[in-house]
Amino acid sequence: MTYILSLIFAAFVLLIAAVISNSIVYEGGVNPKDPGKRKMWFWILAVLNPIFFYVIAEFVMKPQKVAEAKAWSAALPLATIAGFIIYIILGFVVSKIFKNGKLGNWF
Amino acid sequence: MRCLEAFTHLCAIGMFDNQEIEILTLDTDQLNGNKAKTENLLELYSRIKTSESGPKGGTPNANTFFSAKLNLHRFWTNYSGSARANYKSLSKLAEGSPEKQKANKLVSDLFLDENSVQEFNLAHGYRAQTHLGSHLMYHAIIDSARNLASGTNIETQDQELEVFMNKLNDAGKLGARVFVFGSIFGGTGASSIPVLPKAFQDFIKIRSGGKSTLDFSKTKFGSTLLTEYFTFKKPDAKQMSTKDDSVIADSSFFPLNSQAALQFYQNDPTVQRTYKTMYHIGWPIESKKMGDEKESSTITGGEKQKNPCHFTEMVCACAGYDFFTKTSGFDVEKTEYLYKAIEFKDNSFNVNFNDFVGHENKAGETFANRLGALFSLAHIVLTKNEAAFSTDEKAGMRAFITQLEQAKLPMYSSISNEECAELNNYFKSFAYSFDSEQFHPGWIYQVRSTVAPGSFMFDSKAFTSNPKELKGLDVGALFSDTQNHWPDGGFMSDRYNKFVKTLIEVSPEDTQRVNTTKEKFMAHIYNAITKSQNFIN
Numbered sequence: 001m002t003y004i005l006s007l008i009f010a011a012f013v014l015l016i017a018a019v020i021s022n023s024i025v026y027e028g029g030v031n032p033k034d035p036g037k038r039k040m041w042f043w044i045l046a047v048l049n050p051i052f053f054y055v056i057a058e059f060v061m062k063p064q065k066v067a068e069a070k071a072w073s074a075a076l077p078l079a080t081i082a083g084f085i086i087y088i089i090l091g092f093v094v095s096k097i098f099k100n101g102k103l104g105n106w107f
Numbered sequence: 108m109r110c111l112e113a114f115t116h117l118c119a120i121g122m123f124d125n126q127e128i129e130i131l132t133l134d135t136d137q138l139n140g141n142k143a144k145t146e147n148l149l150e151l152y153s154r155i156k157t158s159e160s161g162p163k164g165g166t167p168n169a170n171t172f173f174s175a176k177l178n179l180h181r182f183w184t185n186y187s188g189s190a191r192a193n194y195k196s197l198s199k200l201a202e203g204s205p206e207k208q209k210a211n212k213l214v215s216d217l218f219l220d221e222n223s224v225q226e227f228n229l230a231h232g233y234r235a236q237t238h239l240g241s242h243l244m245y246h247a248i249i250d251s252a253r254n255l256a257s258g259t260n261i262e263t264q265d266q267e268l269e270v271f272m273n274k275l276n277d278a279g280k281l282g283a284r285v286f287v288f289g290s291i292f293g294g295t296g297a298s299s300i301p302v303l304p305k306a307f308q309d310f311i312k313i314r315s316g317g318k319s320t321l322d323f324s325k326t327k328f329g330s331t332l333l334t335e336y337f338t339f340k341k342p343d344a345k346q347m348s349t350k351d352d353s354v355i356a357d358s359s360f361f362p363l364n365s366q367a368a369l370q371f372y373q374n375d376p377t378v379q380r381t382y383k384t385m386y387h388i389g390w391p392i393e394s395k396k397m398g399d400e401k402e403s404s405t406i407t408g409g410e411k412q413k414n415p416c417h418f419t420e421m422v423c424a425c426a427g428y429d430f431f432t433k434t435s436g437f438d439v440e441k442t443e444y445l446y447k448a449i450e451f452k453d454n455s456f457n458v459n460f461n462d463f464v465g466h467e468n469k470a471g472e473t474f475a476n477r478l479g480a481l482f483s484l485a486h487i488v489l490t491k492n493e494a495a496f497s498t499d500e501k502a503g504m505r506a507f508i509t510q511l512e513q514a515k516l517p518m519y520s521s522i523s524n525e526e527c528a529e530l531n532n533y534f535k536s537f538a539y540s541f542d543s544e545q546f547h548p549g550w551i552y553q554v555r556s557t558v559a560p561g562s563f564m565f566d567s568k569a570f571t572s573n574p575k576e577l578k579g580l581d582v583g584a585l586f587s588d589t590q591n592h593w594p595d596g597g598f599m600s601d602r603y604n605k606f607v608k609t610l611i612e613v614s615p616e617d618t619q620r621v622n623t624t625k626e627k628f629m630a631h632i633y634n635a636i637t638k639s640q641n642f643i644n
Binding site: 023026028029031032035099100105 | 487491492493497499501502506507509510513514515516596599600601603604607608611
């Protein structure tokens with residue numbers, strides 16, 4: 001369950017990264033900063049994703065029952081790491097699919 | 108020359124699809140500033156069209172910028188050295204037998220004032236002495252043909268004229284069209300218009316040894332009848348005190364010159380026989396003053412003569428477009444005179460796109476789309492991508508290519524910085540440039556200033572010279588008509604953002620006949636802007 005939630009959370013954060021990237025307009029000029037900004041937001045959210053997930057999972061979503069809570073806490077670090085990796089893999093795949101668009105700036 | 112400058116810009120906006128156009132510049136004043144500017148522009152155009160893998164000057168394309176191929180040929184009369192400096196010495200009035208000298212003097216004195224017209228320095232043109240000018244221009248062309256035929260005294264300009272004439276002769280057999288740009292109130296142009304068809308015909312006869320000629324039913328001539336539209340400082344007695352400057356064109360006589368010339372063009376049998384169409388173009392309000400009031404004397408020509416461009420010259424270029432593209436009106440016995448008026452109300456002009464090229468076959472819309480597209484591109488390159496403000500080689504067109512590279516579209520990366528710089532320079536000539544803090548209006552800014560404050564197709568903000576306003580300019584909202592503004596892009600977006608998305612989506616098409624990387628690049632941008640401007644094309 002923790003892993004599934006981590007996956008859903010990573011996908012949700014990636015969606016936020018995509019929305020932010022698309023809202024950054026093309027600048028033009030000698031030193032356009034827009035590709036850098038999109039990349040920066042992707043990585044900021046990549047870092048925030050496991051932190052937020054861990055905090056929310058640990059303090060908000062943790063089951064009340066002791067046995068379940070123990071299992072939850074045991075799985076949480078690995079699920080968080082998995083969420084981080086999935087975010088990057090999904091980001092990479094999406095970036096390559098939309099390589100000519102703004103999301104292509106992620107990689 | 109400035110009509111030709113306007114014509115070159117019409118070619119750059121893409122009004123002459125699939126055409127290869129031979130251009131002959133004809134002047135008495137080889138050092139003239141306006142001539143040099145126009146020839147430099149034509150050479151720049153040609154370099155832009157040229158690529159390493161293709162022929163010099165590129166190839167004709169369709170539905171894109173710089174679609175026509177332009178070949179420049181230059182002919183100028185040689186009035187250097189004391190033996191050719193004025194009519195008297197050039198005509199060798201003091202040579203030959205006494206009877207011959209007497210006869211030559213009598214005929215010269217009959218038509219040309221002995222102490223002024225026969226003695227002024229010809230190096231700066233014919234100075235509104237069109238009777239002398241017609242005679243000498245015809246002589247110069249015939250002289251060139253004779254030199255080439257005899258193989259003596261051949262100069263560069265003779266060789267360039269011959270290349271042009273050979274092409275005219277070849278094309279004439281199939282049906283060529285020749286359009287002559289020139290005013291009828293000045294010197295060189297006004298002198299040349301009446302005699303050029305005959306001079307060209309005689310040139311071909313001489314060079315072919317009488318075996319070939321120019322058939323005016325197959326080679327159709329058209330011309331502008333451009334009446335006065337500018338004035339300049341009146342020459343004073345001090346400036347006219349020397350023999351060299353004993354004649355200086357006085358712009359206060361330009362209306363009279365124009366009137367006399369129009370009567371001539373209405374009645375002259377040679378003109379009636381040789382020209383199919385003449386476009387009467389005039390300026391209905393007080394003429395604008397050219398040149399710097401602070402100048403101590405009237406500029407008669409030379410490097411200093413760099414007058415700004417005018418709306419009427421753009422109309423002349425459009426007359427050329429009409430002549431080259433029209434499909435009827437050539438089976439006339441006598442010259443057909445065409446004219447058209449535009450609205451002048453409340454002390455200002457109201458110009459719309461259909462006033463330039465008509466609306467047949469949606470020509471007006473095509474013109475609007477293409478002029479607007481090049482103007483938008485000029486602002487993207489100069490304003491948005493900073494070519495006007497920065498000497499950085501990453502500015503301007505290079506920034507555009509970088510933008511595409513960032514969108515993982517590297518197909519134009521092989522275009523060199525030098526090629527990008529040439530495009531940047533073209534847009535500076537077309538729109539504007541800055542020299543340090545000094546603003547220099549380019550062609551379209553200058554043209555617009557002559558009809559300001561009237562409407563000139565585009566929003567007045569598109570012609571700002573204020574660097575701050577330029578930097579904040581919305582390059583997608585240049586048209587007066589909001590229907591042709593680029594889509595605004597919606598929430599958290601802007602027109603340029605939406606345009607770049609369109610740029611990424613579109614690509615060059617086969618029908619555009621583009622082969623080289625640079626041609627594809629221009630066609631790509633053209634398609635993106637056309638799509639954004641919402642014209643049906």
